[in-house]
Amino acid sequence: MAAGGPAGGRGDGQGGLRAALSGLTTRGRSFLAAGVAAAVCAYALGQADLLRVGLLLAALPLICTLVVYRTRHQVTSSRGLSPARVPATTESRVRLRVDNVSRLPTGLLMLQDRVPYVLGPRPRFVLDRVQPGGRREVSYRVRSDLRGRYPLGPLQLRLTDPFGMCELTRSFTAYDTLTVVPRTEPLPPVRLSGEAAGYGDGRQRSLALAGEDDVIPRGYRHGDDLRRVHWRSTARYGELMVRREEQPQRARCTVLLDTRRTAYQGAGPDSAFEWAVSGAASTLVHMLERGYAVRLLTDTGSSVPGEGSDGFAGATQDSADSAGLMMDTLAVVGHSDGESLSPAYDVLRGGNEGLLVAFVGDLDKEQAAVAARMRQRSGAAVAFVLDSADWARGGVQDSAGPAAEQADDRLRRLREAGWTALAVKPGTALADLWRQAGQESTAGPVGGTTAGTGGWS
Template structure:
């Protein structure tokens, strides 16, 4: 109930009481009509006993409406999602809880939750009488084959008095959000040239972050190994100092997703664009599990996460949090109105960003040349190219001439470029990329000089 002065509260009470009177059920209206008719007959016939019956029949529904109006704010409801983030095609369970916090028992309750139609039918539950201070818990399942963020609520409750004379419907203001993320596939370990593993096998090492070990001596902390005491610095500063040691630097991986509307035709769960989104999600999870610092980059130049070194999810952010943030982004990502990849190239050319895994739609000559220049700024590059026309027709025929020309251009500058047929399993395409990378390394005489990652 909103805060206000006495006049405001009085107006609100009057409005609520009018709503309670309009909520009289058929039984309540019948009692009221019968009571009024009996009172009129008693007055005409001069029957005092009939008048008492008439007054009783007329007053009972009015009293029930007033009592229900006074107790309507003493019922609380809550909702809990388990889990709140699910892959497309998986189910989540919604738990509803109703608490009667008043001193009076409730009558029959009907509970209804509002859900988007893509999650299934609107759930309705009938709850029997809830004792004073009691609670009831019910649950239902939701499922969607389409990724996105879906609001659940508000929760609606229909209250009735014990005699069934009046019904009131109230809606709770709180709602929750179910996030349906793209489907992911577990990827097999493969060897690709151009980049080392995520942890421990990297070619580079760097100073650890604050609170970790690094090269510059620091003050002694409780629990430090005394064998790491740096005596020269201890004598110089007059306090006990310990050595900081080097820590392995996490290798980086950028996952580039081409979201240009002109590069992707068709829509729906089986479209090329949805395959690319699921593929990007699978690679992000796969690389995070193997200790890489990763980021999601789109053709618009937006990188997720935006914090950390260069927008990567590195040692300053937990992998689970980073994965959740990127998955939430992929859950709602849509086509962009951009015509090119120049903004993504501007982000990549700022420095050597390690491994680059790209999901391209249709590429014309200009955009293929732009993608070729991206290869110069990465330690290794893998491209999955989707031909929208073949995906729209569901044809797994041979790669068309223009697409083959773009693939050849990417391969000539060092990309491991793979054409994706309609409905392909991403795990199979991932293995194909590993085989193509190995063949390229052998042909180029790089087997003994290039590192591999899995």
């Protein structure tokens, strides 16, 4: 919540008074001029009654200016967003509150909040007088079809007196930020072939380094293999104990987002790049909700700021915090100037990266070969490949043309390397492709290669 203090915009000495006098309206200037003229004429003609009328006319706008100028420093404002992070095309409510901390009532108040044009027109409100110690609250809604971070504010406050003699504008300095994250969609639970069944200690396991003498037993759980019963510990503790021969290891998932400028054509909410960003966001949320340690990786080799040394989020942080961190990153991600996926390939260390889900754009033969080698550094790999030219044409493509042959060739290269590669057509829902990827993975790899092991759900 942003707030503007009562001291903001205070003027000092003659400079402040000149600024206040500059706020006289046409009516106020007319009254002042008429009063001065009447006073001069009264002095010249010796008319005392006319002099009193002239002084009254001249004093009224000056008194109104003084009251408004003093009220200017006794009004505070605050702003609140609910929520401060919203998906694209979703509305957020902005609440403005104005407090009168002076001992005098205010005049007519006109509020105008500055918002980017993407969020809509600037909201304006007119408030009647606010009693001493009183407050007024107003609200408006903002909505954006484009992801990003948008500043709201500062608030502009126009004060006027009941007679309309003076009008002053005050700008507060505080502002808030609305974060518009990519749209996400719920994904169905699917399973890749080769996922470990386990005994319930974890999705993935590694053998314990301790021998029989150093075994650390635990209590028996329903479904444990009776061959794992440790009889010596059972006799010592008086209850059935089993050997902890395997150490639980949290399942990992790396979501790779291709942001190369050369890999995408077109722009806007319905472009191929925005679909890829939205797909990456949906995958991140889906995997975090199912207990995976997730890493967001781009073609430049950079990950989400603030992650652990292994680059995975969710293992030591709360899943909601991890999701918010990565969604904030995706809210402002843009095209990179790189032309290769090699930096991302170098980040993948090999063998222990778990599941790899990639959203890639156009791939030439060289980049398709780099992507194919990435498969060797993950347990299981799924690629959603977007043909940006097809998206730019709205899905109208010659199925027998060179572009179609090139698209089929890169899919074939990825599948031969062990990827579960799917072509993304314009307007296709990610949930349908997600389900299709699970079916193709269960049916077996294409091209006769072994897909390896790794699970997702």
